[in-house]
Amino acid sequence: MSAQNVVYLDNNATTRVAPEVLEAMLPFFSERYGNPSSMHAFGGSVGSEMRQARESLADLLGCGTDEIIFTSCGTESDNTAIRSALTAQPEKRHIVTTRVEHPAVLSLCKFLERSQGYRVTYLGVDAEGKLDMQELTDSLNDDTAIVSIMWANNETGVIFPIEQIAELTRSRGIMLHTDAVQAVGKIPMQLSKTGVDMLSLSGHKLHAPKGVGALFVRRKLPYRPYLIGGHQEHGKRAGTENTTGIIALGAAAKAAKAHLPSENTTVRALRDRLESALLASVPDSRLNGHKTERLPNTSNISFKYIEGEAILLLLDQLGIAASSGSACTSGSLEPSHVLRAMGVPFTFAHGSIRFSLSRYTTDADVDYVIKNVPQIIETLRKISPYKQGAADPLSPLDSKPPCGC
Amino acid sequence: MWEYTDIVKEHFLNPKNVGEMKDASCVGEVGSIACGDALKLFLKIEDGIIRDASFQTFGCASAIASSSALTELVKGKTVDEAMKITNKDIAAALGGLPKEKMHCSVMGEEALEAAIKSYRGEDVGSHEHSEGEIVCECFGVTDEQILHAVRENDLKTIEDVTYYTKAGGGCAKCHEKIEALIAQARGEAAPTPAPAPKKLSNLQRMKLIEEVLEKEIRPRLQLDGGDIELADIDGLTVVVNLRGRCTGCPASQATVQGTVQGILREKVDPEIVVREA
Numbered sequence: 001m002s003a004q005n006v007v008y009l010d011n012n013a014t015t016r017v018a019p020e021v022l023e024a025m026l027p028f029f030s031e032r033y034g035n036p037s038s039m040h041a042f043g044g045s046v047g048s049e050m051r052q053a054r055e056s057l058a059d060l061l062g063c064g065t066d067e068i069i070f071t072s073c074g075t076e077s078d079n080t081a082i083r084s085a086l087t088a089q090p091e092k093r094h095i096v097t098t099r100v101e102h103p104a105v106l107s108l109c110k111f112l113e114r115s116q117g118y119r120v121t122y123l124g125v126d127a128e129g130k131l132d133m134q135e136l137t138d139s140l141n142d143d144t145a146i147v148s149i150m151w152a153n154n155e156t157g158v159i160f161p162i163e164q165i166a167e168l169t170r171s172r173g174i175m176l177h178t179d180a181v182q183a184v185g186k187i188p189m190q191l192s193k194t195g196v197d198m199l200s201l202s203g204h205k206l207h208a209p210k211g212v213g214a215l216f217v218r219r220k221l222p223y224r225p226y227l228i229g230g231h232q233e234h235g236k237r238a239g240t241e242n243t244t245g246i247i248a249l250g251a252a253a254k255a256a257k258a259h260l261p262s263e264n265t266t267v268r269a270l271r272d273r274l275e276s277a278l279l280a281s282v283p284d285s286r287l288n289g290h291k292t293e294r295l296p297n298t299s300n301i302s303f304k305y306i307e308g309e310a311i312l313l314l315l316d317q318l319g320i321a322a323s324s325g326s327a328c329t330s331g332s333l334e335p336s337h338v339l340r341a342m343g344v345p346f347t348f349a350h351g352s353i354r355f356s357l358s359r360y361t362t363d364a365d366v367d368y369v370i371k372n373v374p375q376i377i378e379t380l381r382k383i384s385p386y387k388q389g390a391a392d393p394l395s396p397l398d399s400k401p402p403c404g405c
Numbered sequence: 406m407w408e409y410t411d412i413v414k415e416h417f418l419n420p421k422n423v424g425e426m427k428d429a430s431c432v433g434e435v436g437s438i439a440c441g442d443a444l445k446l447f448l449k450i451e452d453g454i455i456r457d458a459s460f461q462t463f464g465c466a467s468a469i470a471s472s473s474a475l476t477e478l479v480k481g482k483t484v485d486e487a488m489k490i491t492n493k494d495i496a497a498a499l500g501g502l503p504k505e506k507m508h509c510s511v512m513g514e515e516a517l518e519a520a521i522k523s524y525r526g527e528d529v530g531s532h533e534h535s536e537g538e539i540v541c542e543c544f545g546v547t548d549e550q551i552l553h554a555v556r557e558n559d560l561k562t563i564e565d566v567t568y569y570t571k572a573g574g575g576c577a578k579c580h581e582k583i584e585a586l587i588a589q590a591r592g593e594a595a596p597t598p599a600p601a602p603k604k605l606s607n608l609q610r611m612k613l614i615e616e617v618l619e620k621e622i623r624p625r626l627q628l629d630g631g632d633i634e635l636a637d638i639d640g641l642t643v644v645v646n647l648r649g650r651c652t653g654c655p656a657s658q659a660t661v662q663g664t665v666q667g668i669l670r671e672k673v674d675p676e677i678v679v680r681e682a
Binding site for chain 1: 567663
């Protein structure tokens with residue numbers, strides 16, 4: 001299936017490589033294959049292009065070029081940041097994170113808890129997906145090595161008040177890492193003016209290709225590399241650089257900076273139109289996540305009485321690409337950990353669909369989805385034994401799951 | 406993305422026999438919204454023959470396809486014939502299901518059984534499974550259901566059981582019970598070896614340590630690409646070398662302290678101390 005036939009509303013999963021990004025990177029696959037560490041000009045000139053890419057990314061983040069480490073992906077950045085904080089402060093054994101993090105952070109914290117004996121506090125969220133700042137404040141203590149809280153949630157788009165959190169952690173002398181994989185390029189940031197100590201990002205979420213990411217590490221922050229070897233990235237991340245990916249990330253950062261205003265006007269307007277039309281036309285549907293404190297491109301909507309995978313496959317028949325937090329699509333048997341943390345009733349959680357837009361989403365795309373979704377929901381509801389208004393015969397509404405896991 | 410067969414896709418996109426049957430002879434209901442899928446099966450039975458069948462399903466594509474295929478399978482069969490339909494027949498009628506989705510076919514079999522039992526006036530309980538004791542609390546799966554699925558489908562691992570019944574797919578607290586049920590159903594001894602004799606001579610202890618290390622611990626580590634070898638035994642202290650991917654693994658300390666020492670303490674002597682050479 002080619003991209004022309006798809007209405008692609010799954011941009012939080014991955015994005016298309018922007019044409020200008022592809023153009024910028026292509027020569028580095030072919031004639032400009034030099035190693036930036038080489039002494040000769042053939043390799044060295046690649047190094048100077050990399051410096052420009054670093055400048056573009058630093059400009060997008062509002063930080064210094066010496067504060068950026070290129071990595072292979074968001075997960076590597078997350079792992080590097082958290083492990084660095086722990087290794088640099090061996091006497092501290094406590095980590096604070098949230099229940100709604102991406103697995104790149106959550107699974108790592110569970111691993112550290114289970115097999116390395118760290119104490120981990122998993123902060124909860126309210127029904128709209130928001131953090132309780134008091135709970136965060138209360139969780140911090142002298143043993144806390146790092147607080148790792150995502151800037152924006154990948155499933156709901158809910159934005160956490162990272163700048164405010166950073167003031168708190170800084171005043172307590174505790175390191176703060178944020179997984180900003182979904183936030184970079186969608187909301188403006190000026191890291192030099194915040195207390196954020198480390199920030200992870202991923203290229204393929206902002207129209208660069210897969211296989212490149214970056215970690216911002218504040219100047220003078222105690223740091224321990226994860227990959228040890230050569231002197232690349234000033235010894236902070238050994239391994240020959242993914243020059244092509246880095247050039248692409250630079251180009252993508254430049255484009256993201258240019259498009260930042262339209263993300264919050266054009267894309268937001270499209271998202272809002274899609275969202276309000278669907279909520280209005282489909283009965284028993286609801287929005288998951290806070291209405292305004294949210295990324296401009298994300299809309300997570302639940303359709304009661306039906307199951308997400310079935311919805312996705314019918315959307316797929318029509319060439320609409322989206323994703324779901326239902327059990328059947330999560331690879332496990334339980335619905336999304338994010339929706340469960342928010343206390344979204346199972347009746348809704350299984351039928352959740354995430355639409356995530358990008359600057360390539362058009363008015364026609366949104367019209368097409370608005371036109372077709374109600375029909376799909378209607379079709380599946382005809383098959384479902386659960387009906388609007390009817391007493392729920394098998395499961396009391398909003399019942400809690402039978403176990404607390 | 407799941408790899409569904411064309412038959413599954415066809416049954417999902419154009420399901421047969423959808424909807425409530427007002428004049429059904431009997432109804433079978435299984436599953437719940439909390440579990441993520443539910444099936445309500447309607448049968449119309451005359452002179453011991455299933456004249457008509459229909460369904461309502463809440464669930465993923467393979468749950469809907471399994472339900473649709475089931476209604477086609479049972480139509481025209483006698484009640485006795487229908488009673489013999491298993492989840493394997495449903496999966497076969499679909500040209501196969503991804504193994505992670507086999508529970509959808511099991512749900513079909515259970516709904517059919519519930520419907521026929523209700524027709525015969527046998528006790529089917531509520532939608533809860535009345536037979537047996539709940540083993541998996543997350544998905545409300547009983548020991549009887551697990552034993553049946555293991556026997557019917559020749560299941561060998563906890564993962565298999567989860568794919569077929571969902572049991573063990575939530576908090577994982579029931580994994581030990583499931584392991585024991587698999588052993589029971591397969592006619593094997595439960596995987597708890599005879600307790601070690603109380604007083605071991607030095608020689609006996611050393612032999613037992615070697616045996617446990619060889620037969621239980623090494624295979625487990627090898628699954629993760631690691632390995633272990635015995636360096637020395639000094640009274641109750643066992644000295645080992647970690648090999649393969651265990652070398653330099655950040656979790657190696659946990660492996661030695663947790664897995665290796667734990668198993669040796671359980672199987673040989675509760676006072677054993679394991680350390681790396």
